[in-house]
Amino acid sequence: MANKRQIPFLHWTKLTDGTRRAHWKPSPRLRALGWKNQAIGTDADETAAITRAMELNRQVAEWEHGAVAPMMNRAVPRKWTFTDLVNAYRASTEWDGLKPATRREYDVRLRQLEIWAMDGALPIGQIDRTMVRDLRDVHVRAGEKHKAAAILRVLRLLMNWAIGQEALQTNPTDKVKIPTVASRGLRLDAEQLAVAEAIALDEDQPSVALALTLALWSLQRQGDLLTLTKMAWRPLENVAPADAAVLANPRGDVMGFRLQQQKTGAWVDCPIPPFLHDQIADAFTRSQFLLSDDTDRSRATPQYLLQRRVRAIFDKAGLDQYQFRDLRRSGMSMLRDLGVDGAAITTISGHAILGRRSILDTYMPPDTRAACAAMATALRTLKLRESKKDAR
Known part of the structure; x- marks a missing residue:
């Protein structure tokens, strides 16, 4: 027989006459789910009380793993509100x-x-x-x-x-059609974004300006960008020499961010174009946070505050129909337009191919080489286009 002190939820209460009564008292979580306190015996038959407590714990374990616990042991409200x-x-x-x-x-x-x-x-x-x-x-x-x-x-x-939980027999939402919401298809171009960045800098909000730029080039969600610190900024290795020649800064470093996405759990490397390296270095001289609060450098900009500030800047730039989240889509469209294929883009964005994600994506390291190849392809095409434009 197990030691009664080791049995979960078994409690003994001393009565005024000196005897003890045993109660099985489930945790607050189990009580909220319908399991109720039960008197299960006295010290006159201690063995029976312990046996009953162990039986109730067995029923809880079965229920937790999907089996249905007997209704007599569950305090299901007669009328759940x-x-x-x-x-x-x-x-x-x-x-x-x-x-x-x-x-x-x-x-x-x-x-x-x-x-x-x-x-x-x-x-x-x-x-x-x-x-x-x-x-x-x-x-x-x-x-x-x-x-x-x-x-x-x-x-x-x-x-x-x-x-x-056996609180209802049928779902009242069945056969009620949930409205289909069209996916947002808005995309900002480089000229529109440049106007918004200039306004942010004029208003002494360098973190907001940097957030706009990085949302476009990193292909990351707002929540992930706001978690980035100096620890995530690093030289990227295992880069093909031809790609490193395009991505390296004047010091010869291919730099980027490594992060685990909050939504997908996937680890990704985000190679950053060399023309943004100095802006990022400047940001880390102001704070340990990449996107620190422009009014309080000791903290990262809260998500609600970044949204509010971006909203105000977009309105001033005549971009009132756009939202911050449109920048991620705009960045992926930009890379695709610059000749990067869809599968390569996902090595940076973290999207699952064909809507499916393997558990390996969570535990395996990011595909640095492929991510850098994707960004290098985009920068080569961009440079080629600019040279043709200058030649006209």
């Missing part, structure tokens, strides 16, 4: 497994849904297909098709999770 469901989902292993950026997005949508569900007081059994359609249509009519799609996707996921 929407807030009950949201709290249970946030306490679940599924929530713990989400990436931080995904959790932030879901948090926003769950708060919006709680407001819709009578501030969370609405019993989930009363949510029907008509309510879901109305929720969708309100946002679509307001011109918020993207928001409607995002909210309904999270609601559908949450309702499916509720079915798995």
Whole structure:
């Protein structure tokens, strides 16, 4: 028999008459998911209490691995409210497994849904297909098709999770069409970007100007750029000599950033054109962060603040239809236009080929040689075009 002190969730309480009562008390996470405290015996039959605790722990283990625990051991509310469901989902292993950026997005949508569900007081059994359609249509009519799609996707996921917890039998979002949002296709050209960069520099915001340039040439997402520090800036090795001749700065170094993307988990090397090396070196004289806050060099620029500043600069540049995220797409289009094939571009951008990613992409080192070849191809074509333009 296992030592009772080593048995998870087994607690003994001393009573006023000197005897002890055993309780099985699951963790807060398990309680949020429906498991309840249970009195399982007294010290008059200590062996039976310990056996019962071990049996309950076995049922929890089976349930965690996908088996259904007996309903008699689970305190499933007779009527779950929407807030009950949201709290249970946030306490679940599924929530713990989400990436931080995904959790932030879901948090926003769950708060919006709680407001819709009578501030969370609405019993989930009363949510029907008509309510879901109305929720969708309100946002679509307001011109918020993207928001409607995002909210309904999270609601559908949450309702499916509720079915798995036996809190619902059917998903009220089934057969409710989620709006299809067209992919953004906006692209900035070099002249437009130069105008925005000049405005940022005139307003003494060098980090914003550098962020605009690097978003175009590095092909990285905003969140990844904001994490870059001096530790990520390094000479790149294993570069073909012909490519090194194009990418090297006057000191003979091929420089770039090595990072693990937050969204994909992939390691990538981003070779940076030599004409940007001095700007990056200057940035690191101001702060350890590549894109430090222009008003507080001790920290990286917060994402919301960079978005706000870029928005203001784009508006002044007459680029009000563009967003910062359009620069990554613009950079990939630019490289493709400069003769780099799609597969080579993904060695820098981190995109999966044909929408699939191998686990090796997470654990294997980046393909430095291919990434440098892609950037060198683009710079050769760019130089050729400029020489032809000068010859006219």
